[in-house]
Amino acid sequence: GQQLNQSPQSMFIQEGEDVSMNCTSSSIFNTWLWYKQDPGEGPVLLIALYKAGELTSNGRLTAQFGITRKDSFLNISASIPSDVGIYFCAGHPQEEINNAGNMLTFGGGTRLMVKP
Amino acid sequence: EAQVTQNPRYLITVTGKKLTVTCSQNMNHEYMSWYRQDPGLGLRQIYYSMNVEVTDKGDVPEGYKVSRKEKRNFPLILESPSPNQTSLYFCASSFAGAMNTEAFFGQGTRLTVV
Numbered sequence: 001g002q003q004l005n006q007s008p009q010s011m012f013i014q015e016g017e018d019v020s021m022n023c024t025s026s027s028i029f030n031t032w033l034w035y036k037q038d039p040g041e042g043p044v045l046l047i048a049l050y051k052a053g054e055l056t057s058n059g060r061l062t063a064q065f066g067i068t069r070k071d072s073f074l075n076i077s078a079s080i081p082s083d084v085g086i087y088f089c090a091g092h093p094q095e096e097i098n099n100a101g102n103m104l105t106f107g108g109g110t111r112l113m114v115k116p
Numbered sequence: 117e118a119q120v121t122q123n124p125r126y127l128i129t130v131t132g133k134k135l136t137v138t139c140s141q142n143m144n145h146e147y148m149s150w151y152r153q154d155p156g157l158g159l160r161q162i163y164y165s166m167n168v169e170v171t172d173k174g175d176v177p178e179g180y181k182v183s184r185k186e187k188r189n190f191p192l193i194l195e196s197p198s199p200n201q202t203s204l205y206f207c208a209s210s211f212a213g214a215m216n217t218e219a220f221f222g223q224g225t226r227l228t229v230v
Contacts, residue, residue, distance in 0.1 A: 043159070
C-alpha cells in the first residue's frame with residue numbers, strides 16, 4: 001500500500017506552546033484527514049481536507065492540504081493538557097479513487113505529551 | 117447515538133484457538149474495515165467491505181478472515197491465532213463513495229496471543 005511519512009514520531013511540550021506536525025507522501029492524495037486518538041479509545045476525526053491548498057481550522061487546530069497534494073500539516077496553538085494523545089494523518093491515494101472504495105492510508109502517528 | 121461497537125475490548129487467548137471479534141455499526145454505512153495498530157506502524161488495514169457480501173484484502177490480510185452477511189456487522193475471524201497477531205484492532209465504518217470520507221472507529225480490541 002501507499003506510505004505516509006508522519007513526523008515527528010513524538011513530542012513533549014510545555015502547556016501553552018504551539019505544535020506542528022506533518023505528513024508527506026511520494027504519491028498524490030485526493031483527501032487528507034487528521035485524527036486524534038485518546039488513550040484507550042479509537043481515532044476521532046479532527047479535520048478533513050478535500051482540495052489542494054485548502055486551509056481549515058477547527059478551534060485551536062489548523063490543517064492544510066499541500067499544493068502538491070503530497071503533504072499536509074496540522075498545527076495546534078496554545079496546547080493544553082487534554083491535547084495529549086496520538087495524532088494520525090490519513091488520506092485517500094489518487095489511485096484508489098476509481099475503486100469506489102474508501103481505503104484510507106494512515107501515517108505512523110505523532111504521540112503528543114503536554115507538560116502542565 | 118451513532119457508533120461503532122466492537123467486542124470484546126480485551127482478549128487474551130492461546131495460540132491456535134479460533135476467535136472472533138465482532139463489529140457492529142448503526143449508521144447504515146456501506147463501507148466497513150478492520151485495522152490493526154502496532155507501535156510505530158500506525159493503522160494498517162486488514163480487510164474491508166464495500167457492501168454486503170463484498171469483501172477484499174487490505175494491506176495485511178494474512179491470518180485473518182472476515183464476513184459481511186449483514187450491512188451492520190463485520191466480524192473479524194482469526195482461525196488459528198499466533199503471537200504475531202497480538203495487537204490493537206479497530207473496526208471502522210463510513211458511507212461509500214470517494215467524497216464521504218469520514219471513517220468512524222470503534223473503541224478497539226486489545227488482543228494478546230500467548
